Amino acid sequence: MTGRPKLVLSSASPRRLALLEQIGLRPDALLPASIDEEPLRFERPRALAERLAVEKAQASRTVGIQDEALRDAFYLAADTVVALGRRILPKAETLEDAEECLGLLSGRAHRVYTAVSMITPSGKQRSRVVESRVRFKHLSHREMESYLASREWEGKAGGYAIQGIAGSFIVRLVGSYTAVVGLPLYETHNLLTGEGLQVHEGWRNPLEGVS
Numbered sequence: 095m096t097g098r099p100k101l102v103l104s105s106a107s108p109r110r111l112a113l114l115e116q117i118g119l120r121p122d123a124l125l126p127a128s129i130d131e132e133p134l135r136f137e138r139p140r141a142l143a144e145r146l147a148v149e150k151a152q153a154s155r156t157v158g159i160q161d162e163a164l165r166d167a168f169y170l171a172a173d174t175v176v177a178l179g180r181r182i183l184p185k186a187e188t189l190e191d192a193e194e195c196l197g198l199l200s201g202r203a204h205r206v207y208t209a210v211s212m213i214t215p216s217g218k219q220r221s222r223v224v225e226s227r228v229r230f231k232h233l234s235h236r237e238m239e240s241y242l243a244s245r246e247w248e249g250k251a252g253g254y255a256i257q258g259i260a261g262s263f264i265v266r267l268v269g270s271y272t273a274v275v276g277l278p279l280y281e282t283h284n285l286l287t288g289e290g291l292q293v294h295e296g297w298r299n300p301l302e303g304v305s
């Protein structure tokens with residue numbers, strides 16, 4: 095391998111890209127993986143998140159290594175699953191999905207499992223799963239209607255995005271905020287730098303100096 099190792103983000107999520115860049119890790123390429131995300135029969139939420147993150151990284155690398163420039167890269171993927179006990183909530187695609195999720199989450203605590211999986215240039219795969227516990231306030235009919243109208247739930251696990259309007263629904267969070275948004279930064283940083291990937295030199299946080 096010559097030069098600085100490259101980093102491929104195996105994701106189409108703009109939130110994952112923004113989180114990675116927030117800590118000075120700028121991917122050299124984005125190579126989202128398209129895999130079947132349907133849970134297996136009786137699959138637990140934590141196991142599902144891990145399996146999907148592992149599969150996304152592998153699928154992305156299978157495509158990436160065909161390109162000379164990305165052959166010796168690190169591949170990084172993640173998956174977020176929202177669960178009530180063993181019940182896995184859908185990634186909301188329709189208004190009905192989102193309505194069902196909000197109804198289930200209102201006034202209750204749930205768990206968010208985000209798995210991050212990395213494959214090193216030599217082909218070693220390492221993964222971590224981060225569990226967070228999130229408590230929602232009780233949502234009135236009006237609040238639900240207005241949130242549904244915002245469409246911020248679209249494509250989000252459990253039908254909400256903590257980084258948006260739904261941030262005001264959260265009574266308590268125990269775990270990792272960045273994991274709930276989609277990429278646990280502590281674990282991601284440790285996985286990558288632990289295998290020798292350097293944080294971008296000369297990188298400056300754009301929020302530096304903003305108080």
Ligand SMILES: Cc1cn([C@H]2C[C@H](O)[C@@H](COP(=O)(O)OP(=O)(O)OP(=O)(O)O)O2)c(=O)[nH]c1=O
Nearest residue numbers: 105106107173174250251254255256274275276
């Ligand atoms: C709970 C929650 C989820 N989400 C998002 C994170 C993920 O993008 C999405 C769950 O779907 P995922 O299947 O984890 O990811 P994705 O399909 O959006 O992106 P990719 O597989 O290409 O990486 O829900 C939020 O943005 N905020 C939240 O508060």
